[in-house]
Amino acid sequence: MLKKIYFKVAFIALISFLCLPVAMAGIAIEHWTQPSGAQVFLVQSHAIPMVDVQLDFDAGSRRDPTLQAGLASVTASLSGMGVLANPVRDEAALDENALGEAWADLGASFGGHASSDRMSFALRSLTYPDLLAKAVQLAARQLTEPAFPADIWQRERESMIAAIKEANTRPATQAQRAFDQTVFGDHPYGYDTTEASVKRIEVSHMAALYRQSIQPCRAIVSLVGALTRAQADAVVTKLLARIAVPRNAAASACPALPAVAEVLPLTQASDQRIAFESAQAHVLLGQPGYKRKDPDFFAMLVGNYILGGGGFVSRLTHEVREKRGLSYSVYSYFVPGAHAGAFTIGLQTRPDQADQALQVSREVLARFVADGPTEAELQAAKDNLIGGFALRLDSNRKLLDNVANIAWNKLPLNYLDTWTQRVQKITVADIRSAFQRKLQPQKMVTVVLGGA
Structure with a gap:
């Protein structure tokens, strides 16, 4: 079965390079808001049985605490290194190896990263009903029940510190750091992830950021692939269903996030x-x-x-x-x-x-x-x-x-x-x-x- 899945993925990947979207013919983007407040944007593309999904949340590095620069980035990264057990659903915990093997068995992928403005999660899967349902279920677990294992964070933190030390020997790193700090001043766009800031980050900080930010009412979900509107709506609903929120909560019920100050113009050279x-x-x-x-x-x-x-x-x-x-x-x-x-x-x-x-x-x-x-x-x-x-x-x-x-x-x-x-x-x-x-x-x- 696994070999068949790998063959399908390889074949679809080849076809995806050969079948290009007809950009000039007009791209119809469908948009709707779910009862939870999640915003959904869909482009139907039925040339190949595949779907790409991106979930965006206002949890990028611009919201990092001053002394914990890098928090958003490490939170997104560590969210993919294991999921918690769910006794109610009779689901055992998965460590990073088991989670990786589960995705490999499905011939699909899911992972997160953070940029300056947003924390994003990307799912790619074939749309064959048996595979897509399992991929969405696993992605929903990883999205909403990350384990944030402390031992893995200790390992990753040491690796990050070593990488930061190595990067600090490069002239490009030092030049860019000086430039960003002077251009942006105290604005988070100018924050630099350092050894000290990484050492201040604990898994409790990641969990707190996650609880505040990863909510259906804050989700902006984009999909491109071989799904109808009804199918896409069902996928988004299942991806966000595990997050504990009041039933039928409206977008207006989502608490406002703290404002981030604007970048100030320079007053002198x-x-x-x-x-x-x-x-x-x-x-x-x-x-x-x-x-x-x-x-x-x-x-x-x-x-x-x-x-x-x-x-x-x-x-x-x-x-x-x-x-x-x-x-x-x-x-x-x-x-x-x-x-x-x-x-x-x-x-x-x-x-x-x-x-x-x-x-x-x-x-x-x-x-x-x-x-x-x-x-x-x-x-x-x-x-x-x-x-x-x-x-x-x-x-x-x-x-x-x-x-x-x-x-x-x-x-x-x-x-x-x-x-x-x-x-x-x-x-x-x-x-x-x-x-x-x-x-x-x-x-x-x-x-x-x-x-x-």
């Missing part, structure tokens, strides 16, 4: 030079950017592609690499989230060239903010972004990522259908005015690590 014995200097330049829900999102997306997000066709690459040979790679990017994520320009160069590379980057940025792109740059960017749009949706997993992004950020359900039109409408004036509203080149954080 900061220039840090950090000595580090390395062959390359790491150069970072930036500031807080904008939120994901900002109306300038598309103007910033297209503009940054031209500035430094388009690889070898970007203006920064042309000026820093092609014309002057100061760096093999130079880039810029925004990380918009629930709060204003960082805008970053980054490069590596010889320590004796760091000041020149930094000066050129600053000049390119200042000109771009002042004048915006040329019409030729704008058209090339549109062609590349629109031409590559289908690659954002060429698998169930990528499509699920997009649906979950729409659900989490409360974007219009037709967001994917109108994406290319929104990009096509962007003008030079749109980009120039958006960048002038968002960026202040004279008040940015600079970190140069390397050299004496």
Whole structure:
């Protein structure tokens, strides 16, 4: 039986690469709210008998206590290392090995991770009725009855501390830490998981975070696969059914989570030079950017592609690499989230060239903010972004990522259908005015690590 399941999984995986979603034909996203308050978003895709499910909760690292940075991440990770016994259902406890074997027997997978804003859990399973029912049942146990074994946490904590010590020897780690802490100040986006913060985390803290955050009324569930609406609703109901909540609790009954302060704008420039014995200097330049829900999102997306997000066709690459040979790679990017994520320009160069590379980057940025792109740059960017749009949706997993992004950020359900039109409408004036509203080149954080 196990060999048959593995053969099916391998076959389906092959087919999934060959059968791409028809992105341009319109993607119908169905949305409804369950009696518990759970928000459900579904895209039916019946080409292959498989489903991908993502459950998101407002429990990311932005809610980590100041002295326990890393709590959300380790909580999500340890939730998959064993489940409790359930005598009422006659279910024995499963340790991490037994749980892994159970998932392997089903040819399915389930696991959690935490990002800055959310804690997410992903289920992938074939939709054959016998397999899907067992996968959903096991996922429901893992989601709502994690054991948080203390002995496993001791092992994982020692491993994390060793990894942190090793990472601290890398110049990139030290440069990024200095940059984030200066850009974000006291905001949780700038928290750094350290040896000390990991040592302060106990399994009781994980259990408390879980009880507060993992509730049906807080769940945003996205599904892509071979399920009807009725089947998807039943799957979500079973995934969340084990959580103890009042029957038919409405979304309004969900207690509000504490507010997280906004990222403060920078009031002045900061220039840090950090000595580090390395062959390359790491150069970072930036500031807080904008939120994901900002109306300038598309103007910033297209503009940054031209500035430094388009690889070898970007203006920064042309000026820093092609014309002057100061760096093999130079880039810029925004990380918009629930709060204003960082805008970053980054490069590596010889320590004796760091000041020149930094000066050129600053000049390119200042000109771009002042004048915006040329019409030729704008058209090339549109062609590349629109031409590559289908690659954002060429698998169930990528499509699920997009649906979950729409659900989490409360974007219009037709967001994917109108994406290319929104990009096509962007003008030079749109980009120039958006960048002038968002960026202040004279008040940015600079970190140069390397050299004496």
